[in-house]
Structure formats: C-alpha cells, structure tokens
Amino acid sequence: MNGRYLPFVSISTQIVGIRVEGGELVAEGPTGGFGDLPGGIVNPWDRQVSHGDLSFTDKKLYKLSFDARATRNVTIAATVNTFTDGQYIPRWERPITLTTGMRHFELPVAVYGTGTRTFSFNVGTYDVSYTLHLDNVSLTPVPES
Secondary structure (H helix, E strand, C coil): CCCCCCCCEEEECCCCCEEEECCEEEEEECECCCCCCCCCCCCHHHEEEEEEEEECCCCEEEEEEEEEEECCCEEEEEEEEEEECCEEEEEEEEEEEECCCCEEEEEEEEECCCCEEEEEEECCECCCCEEEEEEEEEEEECCCC
C-alpha cells in the first residue's frame, strides 16, 4: 500500500494452489458448489488469493492496477473486505471478467471507514476449474489534486 512489498497468500476453506511461473502469480481456481458438489465451496470468497492487514485512509481514493488472464473465460471478484465474528464483509467489490488473453485492468477503489482490511481476488467458481494468472498487481493511493 505504501510502497512496501506484501506477498499474496491463499485463504480458503480448502487451499488454493498458488505458485510463481515466469514472474506471474498462478492460482488454481477449483470447481465447487453447495453441499456435496466437487470442491465443497459455498461462496466464491471461500477461495481467495489475498493480502491481509492493510490499512486504508477513510474516504481516500486508491487505484488498483493489475494484469490478468485465465485458462477459460471466467468472472472473479476483486474485493476489499473484513472478517468480523467469522462473517465475510465486503467493503468494496468489483467483478472482473477474464479471458484467455492477458489484459490490463485499472480500477478506482474507495473504502469508507478505518481499520484493518484484506484485499483479495475471490477465485471460487461453481463451474469448471481454471487457472488464474496475475502480474503487476498494485494498490496505491491516488494523489489529491
């Protein structure tokens, strides 16, 4: 957030396999669904690739920038969230539609309130599994004009 390096981690009810290949973060987006369906996820956020313990300034605008692709067309979510009393609470969330070609994304992020937040890509799916490729991810404050 403030120019320091923070590694991505896998947060999920079942581990999302993450690794680095050719300088890109590569994450497996396993299939899943309700109950006894393969993968056993209930919500897309049950599979995340994330940074935790981030502090945001109340009502400050940030810019999320990254390059991404997937091994099939899929929509994931970029989120800033908290977990309070075991509940996932999104503070900012945007759907990201990925294709098999690498694309560059830039999104404004506004988070209201203070406290520790987590930035994540929710990679859970109810459809066929896929592989996510991320590169050049940054989340930076937008200078005031």
